[in-house]
């Protein structure tokens with residue numbers, strides 16, 4: 001499935017929302033590549049782009065939380081670490097296969113897209129609300 005940035009994902013924080021849009025674009029590029037038979041090397045490249053942007057975005061979010069002394073930062077960082085681990089596992093999956101399989105795309109849906117939706121709606125929104133206070 002393609003990820004969609006709609007109002008349900010808005011946190012109201014311009015920096016966070018802008019980066020989430022970019023993140024979702026990177027996810028969709030990966031999904032499209034897999035669905036259109038982009039092959040192993042192309043899929044690895046798209047996953048690398050996603051991993052790099054994830055690092056950049058999580059660092060920005062964590063920096064923001066530090067700046068405002070957000071009380072939930074430890075737990076939030078833990079969630080980010082979990083996501084990075086999921087992306088690392090996707091890398092391993094790709095490395096072991098000839099190319100992106102249906103199981104790989106399924107793992108992207110579950111461990112990237114669905115995870116991100118839940119994370120944004122709960123954890124990131126809590127940060128945005130705290131910043132606004």
Ligand SMILES: [Fe+2]
Pocket residue numbers: 061076080119123124
């Ligand atoms: Fe976050």
